[in-house]
Amino acid sequence: MASSRDDFIIAIRSAFLKKSTQQKFSLLTLVFISIFIIVLSSFDLKFIRYLKAGISEVVYRSSFIVSIPENFLKNTFFEIREYSTFFQNYKINKEELNELKSKSISDKITQFENEELKELINDYTLSSDKLLAKIIVDHDSPYLKSIIINKGSKDNIKIGTNIYDRSYLVGRVVEVNYKTSRVLLLSDLNSNVPVTIAPQNIQAIITGTGENYGEIKYTREGISNLNLEDSIVYTSGTGAIFKSGTPIGRVVAVTGSSNRFKVDFYSDFSQLKYIFAELVTKTEVKNEDQQVEIENSQINNTADTKLQILEDEKKIIEQTNLKFKDENELLKIKINNLNKQIVDFRNEVYDQKQIIAQYNIDLDEIEFLRLNLKFGHTCRKSFLNNDGFEVGTSEYKSCVMNKGQAND
Amino acid sequence: MTNFKPRGFYFKFYSFLPIMVLFISVLNEFDLNYLKLKYFSFNFPFILIFFFTLKDFKNFDYLLVFLAGLVNDTVVGLPLGISSLSYILICIATSYLRNITIRPNPIKDWFYFLLVIGLINSINYSILTLFFSYDLLLLSYLVNIFFTFILYMFFAYLFKYYLKGLND
Structure with a gap:
């Protein structure tokens, strides 16, 4: 009994400490270094941030280069599939375009009205520039749904910057490096977006599911009695994390469950090649009445x-x-x-x-x-x-x- | 079988192939996820590391395995060090198995591999949920463990061919 325990201890000790001729470090040293790095990465220290950003820059670029052959094959496959359905898609797109053209005019009017009202309500206006960015890494991990884009702090990207595919929201920036950034997609389990469901005007939160759809959560009771099928979901702007009024997707009822609804995202996250990052700048709006009052009272x-x-x-x-x-x-x-x-x-x-x-x-x-x-x-x-x-x-x-x- | 001149460029390239494939796989996330199969994913680096460290392959440096873990964390977006720890734990497990094994048996190795990846993924999941408050799907982990286990024998067969080519 004692000898078998000794054997076990010897085997374990040997596994941890013994170095082969080629190995420069024992495994125990590497385990300690790993734990040390994990602990350090949990603290938000400045030099760790810089170190991580440096590593990320090199690794993302390398990953992009290494992925070129695989991406080429993948894209070729998708292109061939696209060509096979090209004519059908053309017909559908033509019809959609005609519909959209007619809607576009009324949308523009609504936008102008909206801007006017926002100017009246807030003491600032948000002017935004959309910056085109290329996706350099989009490995679809089974656990985390994120992409890497080729714009970073150099291009004024910040943590929380909203990311769009055309005019649809796809996620927000969670990590910024000098020339690259990581975008957490709406489909990630850790993504939560405050939304409004129209035309019912219901406030809710959409969480990612790890799949290509989201789920409606934290909404008011009695939602199961309402017919939410085909309702439009757009950002409510609550919490000021996401800009309000950005379309996200359409509500689809989950089969077999009356009080669960999923959201089909307008954008197909697996097909993203280029996205838009919205750079927001706040500008103070000086109301004439307010200015007079401020000058008179001098009270700030x-x-x-x-x-x-x-x-x-x-x-x-x-x-x-x-x-x-x-x-x-x-x-x-x-x-x-x-x-x-x-x-x-x-x-x-x-x-x-x-x-x-x-x-x-x-x-x-x-x-x-x-x-x-x-x-x-x-x-x-x-x-x-x-x-x-x-x-x-x-x-x-x-x-x-x-x-x-x-x-x- | 291809003949290499010892110490020639092709021989060196061939002998460093496993570690290069490891780095390519962590940079490229080679796991066929883009096939969009809902319940299919596997961890290729786990198979590669387990096989070559079990065989005590001389060009499979632990330090490089550790660095591959750091690269994987950066690409996937996990906190730095998680994958390195997982990979090094595999190395420890294989080293232990090597020490206690007199007559290697592929089937026993295979089931030992299941035990190891189950344990390592559990540690991984626990660290991410408890210390980093990540929301993760347990089902994805189970699916990943299952397919990694199933595909081990297939890749082990290929790797054996590789080793045979090197020895010849």
Whole structure:
């Protein structure tokens, strides 16, 4: 018993400490170094950040170069598949383009209105520049969903910068190096985005699932009673992590579960080649009224300013509410008038139908009288005409209408 | 079989091939994830490290394995040192197996490999969830362990061919 324990200890000790002729370090040393690095990387120290950024720069570029052959094969495969469905896609795209063109105009108007209102509510406006970035590494890990882009702190990318595919949100920057950055995709398990579900106007949070769809969580109760299928999901801007009003995806019900909904992202994260990073700059908006007040009072109290803003906001909301109420009243009156008009029209149609029916009857009568004058004597029963009929009978009428010929 | 001149360039290239493949695989994340098979992923570096350290391959330096771990962490986006620790633990496990084994048996190695990757992935998962508050899917880990275990024999067969070529 004791000897087997000794053997075990000798084997373990040998495994940890023995170095082969080629090995420069014992395994125990390397284990300690690994643990030391893990502990260090958990602290957010400045020199570790720089060290990590340096390593990342070299590794990301190397990874990009090493991945070239595989990416070439992968892209060729996707391109061949695309060509096979090229014509069908062209037809669908053409239809979509026509629809989008018509929507685009109203969208632009809404955007302008939105900007105006935002300027009124906030004391600053957000002007943003979209920076085109190339994805250099997009290894689809089974655990973490992230991509590496070729823009970094040199190009003013910061942690939290929103990343877009066309106008759809795909994620945000979680690690910035000098010329590269890591983007955490919306599909990652660690991704949480505050959203609004339209047109129901429900606030919720979308979390990644590790798959190519998200799941709606932390929403109000009773959501299962609502029909959310095909609703649009866009960022609500709550928490100021993501810009508000950016489309994310469409709601799809999970089969077999009434209170679970998933979100099909508009963007296909596995097909991303280029993305846009939004560089946001805040610019103060100086309201004329506010400027006068500031000059007069010379009080630079932030609490007062905030109160002022809130009051302004309240005023705007009240005004908007009043406007909506007036509009509502007008619309109600319009609806009533239209209903009245509909009833009038219906009555008119009924009267006209009656007149037409009477006219048809009169027309028949006139025709009978005309033919009666012409063929009455041939149909009327008399001393000389035994085959005739009594005047006023239906046989007589049909004989006259048949121009003097009796029905067989 | 190809004949190499000892100490020639091709011989050196051939003898350093496993460590180069290790670095390429960690830089490239060679695991066929882009095939979009929902329940398929495997850890190629685990297989490579386990096989060549078990065979005590002379050009498979532990320091380089350690560095490959750091590269893997950087590419995948894990905290630095996690993969290095995993790889070094595999080296320790294989070193221990070598010390206690008199007559090697591929089937026993295979099941020992399952035990090792199960243990290492558990440590990995525990560190990431407990100390770094990562949300991870346990199912992904289980699938990864299963396929890594299944594919071990296939790759071991290929690697044996490689070693045979080197010895010839």
